[in-house]
Structures are given as C-alpha cells and as structure tokens.
Amino acid sequence: MSHLFEQGHACVIGVGGDLPTTATDAKGLAKVLQDPERCAYPESQVHFLTGEKATRSQILQTLETLANSTDDDSTVLIYFSGHGHQLQKPFKSYFLMPYGYNTEALDETAISGSEFVDYLREIPAQKLLVMLDCCHAGGLSDVSAFAATKAPLPPEAQRMFAKGGGRIMIGSSRPDELSYAGEPYSAFTYALMKGLCGEGATQQDGYIRATDLAMYASRIVPTLTSDKQHPVLDIEKADNFVLAYYAGGDLQPKGLPPELASKPRIESQPGELNGQMIQTTIAASGDGAVAVQNAQGATIVTGQGNIVGNNNRVQTVNQKGKYNISMGDNIQGLHIGDTFGADQADKE
Known part of the structure; x- marks a missing residue:
C-alpha cells in the first residue's frame, strides 16, 4: 500500500517558449514526484x-509560498530548466531566464543569481x-543560437551550497560542455526520473x-550522451538526506x-531538437496570407498580425489582416489549404 511522502514539497519549472523541450522535461519530473506509487x-x-x-x-x-508553507522538517526540491544568461559588463552577473524574458530589461523580467539565492x-x-x-544560447534571441554552451551555475548559489549540510545543488553539465535534449526527455531529466524511481537508491529501504x-x-x-555531458556536483560536505519514497513506501x-x-533519443548535436521544434519565424505577407511550418511553438506571421504557437497552444495576437485565424489547445493534424471562401471549398 502506498503512502504519501507528506514532508515533500517541490517547485518544478520548465520555461518552454523558445526551449519547448524544457516544458516536456518538467512535466515528466513533476509526474514522477506526484505519482503515489513512486515519490508520492x-x-x-x-x-x-x-x-x-x-x-x-x-x-x-512560488518560492515565497515554499518559504511560508515549509518548516525545518520539510524536504524541498527545486528544478529549473531553461536559459541561463551571464553578463560580463559592467560587472559579471548571472540570470535565470523565465518565460517572457527580455534581455533589454533583465532586472524586470529575469531572476539574478543573488535574488534567487535570497x-x-x-x-x-x-x-x-x-x-x-x-x-x-548566445544572445538568446536568434534561432541559430540553440546549439549553445551551458552558462555556469550562479556563483552566489555555488557559494551557498558549498557549505554542505542538508542543501545540495546539481547542475546538468560542466560550464565548458553542451547540454543535450532528447525525445521525449533530456539525458539529465531522464536520469533524474529513473533515479527518483529507485534506480539511484543505494539502500533498498x-x-x-x-x-x-x-x-x-x-x-x-x-x-x-557518449561521454559529452557530465553533471556538476559539489557534495563533499553534503548530507545524504532522504529526498522521497521511490516506490510509494x-x-x-x-x-x-x-x-x-x-x-529517450538524445539529439546528436546540442540544440538540434529545440531548433527543429521552433524552426524559424515564418513570415507571410498580404491580406489572409498564412505560412505554417511543422514546428511546435513556432511563430506564425499572418497578414498584419501574429498567430503565436507554443506547446500546441495557439493564440491570436494583434491580428489586423483580412483573414485571421484563432485555434485552441491541443491542435493536431491541422491542414490549412491554399484556397479561401465557400465557393472554393469543393475544388480540392
């Protein structure tokens, strides 16, 4: 009989957007944590x-909620998958990049390493x-940058966790390495999920x-990853504390x-999967013009407005063209023909 791991709390973040695989990774990890037959x-x-x-x-x-809803005896797991951005000027600083980040307004749209640690x-x-x-990913805005190096972990967080005890941080790869996504999950997330389900247990208790x-x-x-990616650990002073059940008790x-x-099928080149999924922004001009690429999360420009797709969700944004299209959630297998109007409907 399974039992809930009552002291367990988690914040699982997969930014999505221009890194669509991060949302899939986070969803899988959250499912394992909530599964009453696994982490419970x-x-x-x-x-x-x-x-x-x-x-x-x-x-x-959400971090504030965790601060208010946990106590000394709680176990807290925080997972973030998305862009990290490091600035060298005017002084070196590190940012986690949430959904909707703006590199021209980092203080308002991103989370600095020092703020995260606070x-x-x-x-x-x-x-x-x-x-x-x-x-x-380079400048974080152009699609060609998705085959990108990993940003170092926030130095403020490294200093905090270097003290050891019951606080541990794991980075998915070394600063000089690349990060590999996969279908359906990245190498790092797949390893975490398997480990949480008991593969990583050294005691069968x-x-x-x-x-x-x-x-x-x-x-x-x-x-x-053919020995191309190595998680970063600093656990020399860390306690090997209980994190979760692995089989519901x-x-x-x-x-x-x-x-x-x-x-998972791990991409052969870093950025390959995210690049395929978002492809490029596809421009279409003229009233009613629509350009659609077979890409999850692509930006589709139609007429004078935009239709923005993200993780099978499509929203209309400032549409002003003659023909505007709005689609709801979970659209699959959609075909948009090359004719418009009821008088053309039977000619395909």
Whole structure:
C-alpha cells in the first residue's frame, strides 16, 4: 500500500517558449514526484510552472509560498530548466531566464543569481535540493543560437551550497560542455526520473536520498550522451538526506511509470531538437496570407498580425489582416489549404 511522502514539497519549472523541450522535461519530473506509487509527494505540494505560468513573478511567488508553507522538517526540491544568461559588463552577473524574458530589461523580467539565492535562504527546510538545467544560447534571441554552451551555475548559489549540510545543488553539465535534449526527455531529466524511481537508491529501504540521486545522474548522463555531458556536483560536505519514497513506501523499486519508460533519443548535436521544434519565424505577407511550418511553438506571421504557437497552444495576437485565424489547445493534424471562401471549398 502506498503512502504519501507528506514532508515533500517541490517547485518544478520548465520555461518552454523558445526551449519547448524544457516544458516536456518538467512535466515528466513533476509526474514522477506526484505519482503515489513512486515519490508520492502530495499533489498540492508540487508546484508545476511552465509557459505563461513560469514568469519571473510566478516563480518568485512560488518560492515565497515554499518559504511560508515549509518548516525545518520539510524536504524541498527545486528544478529549473531553461536559459541561463551571464553578463560580463559592467560587472559579471548571472540570470535565470523565465518565460517572457527580455534581455533589454533583465532586472524586470529575469531572476539574478543573488535574488534567487535570497529567496532560497528564506525557505526554512533543512533538506533542500536544487537542480538547474540552464542553457545559455548566445544572445538568446536568434534561432541559430540553440546549439549553445551551458552558462555556469550562479556563483552566489555555488557559494551557498558549498557549505554542505542538508542543501545540495546539481547542475546538468560542466560550464565548458553542451547540454543535450532528447525525445521525449533530456539525458539529465531522464536520469533524474529513473533515479527518483529507485534506480539511484543505494539502500533498498524505500527511500531515495539526495547524494545517491546526484551520483546516479553523474553516472547515467555521460552514458546517454557518449561521454559529452557530465553533471556538476559539489557534495563533499553534503548530507545524504532522504529526498522521497521511490516506490510509494514499498521496498521493491517499480521503475518508471510505463508512459515515461521509453529510453529517450538524445539529439546528436546540442540544440538540434529545440531548433527543429521552433524552426524559424515564418513570415507571410498580404491580406489572409498564412505560412505554417511543422514546428511546435513556432511563430506564425499572418497578414498584419501574429498567430503565436507554443506547446500546441495557439493564440491570436494583434491580428489586423483580412483573414485571421484563432485555434485552441491541443491542435493536431491541422491542414490549412491554399484556397479561401465557400465557393472554393469543393475544388480540392
């Protein structure tokens, strides 16, 4: 019989937007945490933020919620998957880039490393694991930058977690390495999910522990990426604290849920999958002109307005053309023909 891991709290962030695979990764990790047959975190205590819910204000508000809803005995897991951005001038500074970031207004739309650490310090839990999968994509705006290097982890966070104890941080790759996405999950997230389901447990007592999970990820990620990606760990002074159940309180690991169990296809070049999914912005001119690419999260320009698609969600934005199109959630297999008007409908 499964039992809830009552002391478990989590904030799982997959920014999405121009990195659509990050939303899929976060969704899979959140599902494992909430699964009563796996980690068994109470559903109400797993905050899942992606897309428009992963803005700067929403992320900081959720961290504040964790600070107010946890105590010394709580276990807190924070996962962020998205862009990281490092500035060299006028002084070196680091930013996590939420949904809707603007590189011209970082203070208003991004989260600085020092601000992130300030919010973490307010969380009273003595058991805190932070996992950062932060991709640094050049100027962060052009599609060609998706084959990008990883930004270093926030130095403020590195200093905070270097003290050890019950606070641990894992980075998905070394600063000089590239980050590999995958279908359906990245190498890093897949390793974390398997580890949380018991693959990473060193004791068959029903619990997955923090440094055990970190060590498991450090072994598995290189094997999935042909030794090209190595998670960053600083666990020399860390406590190997209990992070979650791995089988809902049972002793025998159950592995990943069937819907998550497929071994991912890891991209051959970093940025390949996100680049394919978003492709380029496709311009169309003239009243009623529509250009559609087979790409999740693509930006489609039609007439004088925009139709913006993100993770199978399409919204109309400032449409002023003669023919405007609005589509709801989960649109699949849509075909837009090359004719308009009822008198043309039977000519295909």
